[in-house]
Amino acid sequence: METQVLIIGGGTTGTGIARDLSLRGISCILIDKKDINAGASGANHGLLHSGARYILKDSETAVECRQESLLLKHLAPKCMEDTGGLFVALPEDDDAYIARFPELCRKYGIVCKSVDASQALQMEPCLAPDLKAVFSVQDAVVDPFRLSLDNAADAQKNGARILRNSQVEGFISHNGRIQAARVRDTRTGDTFHIGALQFVNATGAWADKVAAMAGAHISMLYSKGSLLITQSRINTRVINRLRPASDADILVPGGTVSIIGTTSVEIDNLDDIRPTMDEVDTIIRQGSVMVPELATTRYIRAYAGVRPLVKNGSEKGRTISRNYTLKNHEADGLENFVTITGGKLTTYRLMAEKTADIVAGRLKNTTPCETAQLPLPPSRKGEWTEPGRSPRAWTARPRPKDTLICECEMVSESMVDRIVDTLLTEGSTPTLEEVGRRSRIGKGPCQGTFCSFRLAAYLYRTGKLDKKQGFFQVREFVNERWKGFMPLVRDRELARLEMQEAFLCGLFNMEVDP
């Protein structure tokens, strides 16, 4: 396999780079060891920052967020919900910080209006009643799955290739020039080479490991952030706690749910990233100070992502800049390798542009970046990711013949067909988890107990699964959902666990390898 640019990492940044380069007429292949948005790009708040959160510590990020968020609202409206946002201060929050907030927003051009506390309670009745100060900002909500999938689809339309389940195992170099990447298909175990002129490392928290394979050193810190999804949507706008960044101080609505987070826990191993019971308890305790309902509401799922923080000195955790790191690796003696990591979802387009500029420059391509002008076209890939979309589509036009595979989220066979079609354009045959990532299957109250089976049965019936594949994929799917459910188990959840286990183990004997 040959291409001009090999992009490693299918998160928001990687897919953004693939789109940017392909729009400049540069051929590229995007690979991911798992799937589009399988890492931190799919495990965050989905918050399009107005920039206000960073004004105190990171003015550069604040300004970039302001510019990019305005741009994205305009260019990718289908991926956004322009909710607006509030910053709210509680009695115990620092007065000095509150006083500086509007002043700094003004300084960096971020729209910020003071809101009367009683008015704020009318706007967001879920807020704690004793608000000390409230400001409204231009935060919005972004569906990160849709964003990456739309970027990937547009890149494909412009000639880029996408390969899921393809992991880099090493590079083949000659005189400081990387000739090819050695890649393993993680499903089949087959190894193959992808030759390219330029190599982009957009692997997020794994950036140091991939750079090391190329012979470059990056000093990184992994900060795990966990989040919780509520059963129903409890706020209209994004709600931020007006205090220096801490646990559970942002509540983001999205479709039919709300998301509260995050934590910041330093970890040293990326092998098993999962939210813990302790983190869940902390999030609920801290979050309910700002939004009391969070103490009693039901949660569907917890999840965790890893922020890749690049160390430049002795800083730690939350004090390290949230800005992105772009390395051309020339100091490492590498002339055709570039790393982009860190940064925010909000600034992904800018990060992609800066990276593509380096790569295009090296390829002597002078076509300018177009992603700041061209709208991001909505695609079939990302059409079923938004919570609440499939039930709306189903109830608007119910088709009794079109069997519902997932009853909780109303995902039908024809929706699955459309998703499978788009997956078939990305190399390997689709898995249950990949269909799940592109839809709401498994994300409702049953958490995959019934729908994983129905989906497997359907994919077997349509010839997409063979032999024992489905058995192992159901286990994988259930365990992926379990990761997000286990830390939530308290009381009522035990009954659900019992039912799920009664089926999967008691009746189906699935804990035993067939």
Next chain:
Amino acid sequence: MRPVQYGSGSVNPKPLHTGLAVVGSGMAGMAAAICAYNRGISFVQVGQASELAFSSGCLDLFSILPGRFPKGFEDPFAGIDVLAKKKPHHPYSRLTHAMIRDAFAEFTGFMGSAGICFHGPEQNGQNSLKNQHIITPAGTLKPTWQVPAAMHAGSLAIARNQRICIVDIKGLKGFGARQMAQTLQPLLSSVTAATIAFPGRETAGDLMCERLAWDLENPKILAQFIGLLKPHAGRVDVLGLPAILGMYRFEKLRRTLEQALKKPVFEIPTLSPSVTGMRMKEAFLGKMTDLGLLHFPVAVSEIFPDKNGFVFFVTQGLQTMEVRADHLVLATGRFMGKGLGVRDEQIKEMLFDLPVAQPETRSGWLRSNFFAPAGHPVNQAGIETDDCFRPLDAAGSVFHPRLYAAGSILAHQDWKREKSGSGIAIASAFKAVSSIAENTPARSG
């Protein structure tokens, strides 16, 4: 005793005296009722029997000893002997082989008289008593002890490695013949798959097993159904179908099908609600009514123990009745059955607040791998008892001399992993009620 408040209904002034109250209508509750009936103990049964709708219809005994390296046993009694050495507090460790056998014989005997015949391994013409297997919708083989007649041809076909054709139905979700055949292929030499459209429901996108079971009781629909199956019965030894072959006249219906197809036919249990579980519930409740035995399909939320026994109230419609029972068998199940619950992160027994053996903290309940071979520690939580299954108090003494517990509420077992749910329920209820019988003069009739 605390005063009890009622809504608009009236309280029947005359309390109902009975020898035994069976609280719970799952497998253990049914078994306790059957044992009480067989021993002439007067009894009242309460409980909603909702969980039976999830039952596969098979009766498991024992198959797997969970652990980091789980051990599988073809002969469940050999497994129970190993288990008893490793886990002296496991419910089976309080039972002899003979008690377990007798308990099963009593249960299946009663169910047979109610119209559900079970086949044990001893009826398969083999000398050794090994677990039988059934095909599941996941394409796995599940070990079990007694299979209902409706599934027997399948278990025999597996044992004899015959040619099986599994037929699924368009629109019946979560039951995929091709999925089962593909997954089973390495285990069985010949499994094929076929799909038919259900007569009269050819274009339906969402079929329910229960509905189809009713449909097939109609001879016209059955005849069409047989016509659709015929082409698939040719080159195989036996035909596997989702469990939809009738709700009440299922035996006759299956025989009609087998005669017409000239091949044995077996059912495969489906995802909930399962017709096989419903049949068991219907047959049991029907038989109870025939025998004039008292069953209240309501949940009881409070029971007052005193030195003579137990007092509680059951409300049906607007009538509330006081029940006074000399003995009580607690067969309320676990979290789904609401026998166990959680308060302040501690697992509680919901009716008597009996002490519950459990992991020290909530963080010790679960494992990060859902399918961890050792099972989740929370599943071993439950009620500690003496050898007769009388619950213990915090000091380790019998909580109440006339209170017994049976079934999945018992501690130190993991029925889902062990494949021991029915066996524990039936055998513990059998021993509990047998102990009660020894303390109770039998009544005539």
